[in-house]
Amino acid sequence: MCIGCHGIVGYRASFPEVYQVPMISGQGARYLSAALQAYRKGDRRHPTMRSIAGSLSDQDIEDLAAFYAAQLPAAPPPAAAAAPDAQVADLLKRGNCAACHGEGLNKPIDASYPKLAGQHGDYLYAALRAYRVENHPQVGRANAIMAAQAKPYTPAELKALSTYIASLPGELQTVPNAKFR
Incomplete structure (x- = not known):
């Protein structure tokens, strides 16, 4: 089922x-595994992904x-x-993003952390905002570290970062499946 969205x-x-x-x-295997486990547990609250991961x-x-x-x-x-421009450089420094996501935000220091460089900006923005959501049954992400990182930023700052x-x-890419081209 993954290729039905991630392969287009x-x-x-x-x-x-x-x-x-x-x-x-191109994302790390430990990160992908951790993300699917989080959907299955409900720590990442996206109904479609939770249903898929649960199966x-x-x-x-x-x-x-x-x-x-x-x-x-x-x-x-x-x-x-x-x-980055001065505003974004300050935001990156304030969030200390490279401390976990590594050089160029493409070499995470732990294999369970995601590569961020080149990811879709609108997705990054939605994901960062999801860490700010509390007590919603279908939206949000339960990760104390990322919640603490995302909450101090305004939506405009999160958008600029994303x-x-x-x-x-x-290294991230969308690889279309030959059967669906």
């Missing part, structure tokens, strides 16, 4: 708002995570990224 270039989710579904090809066995999750992690781009991303991070060179 430009595909957009419509709940709780319209945004591009995240690129998962997967532990082995299914590990197999899917390994499959998508192995889909790295043929060529590494360019090393140089545009420098837009910049999306512009960074990264």
Whole structure:
């Protein structure tokens, strides 16, 4: 079922708002596994993803995570990224994003953390805002560290951060399935 959304270039989710579904090809296996486990437990509250993750066995999750992690781009991303403007540089410093997500926000210090560089900006914005949601049965993400990081920012600041991070060179991609082209 993953390719039905994550294997279509430009595909957009419509709940709780319209945004591009995240690129998962090239993401780390431990992160993908942790994300699916969080959907299954309800720590990530997205009804569609929770339903899908709930239908997967532990082995299914590990197999899917390994499959998508192995889909790295043929060529590494360019090393140089545009420098952030002063506002975004301050936001990145304030959030200390690189401390967990690593150099260029593409080399997480722990394999269970996501690569962020090059991810869809509208998805990043929706995800960051989800960490700010509390006590909603269908929306939000339960992660104390990211909640503490996201809550001090205004929506405009989260949008600026998301837009910049999306512009960074990264390994994430959408790999269409040949059967659906």
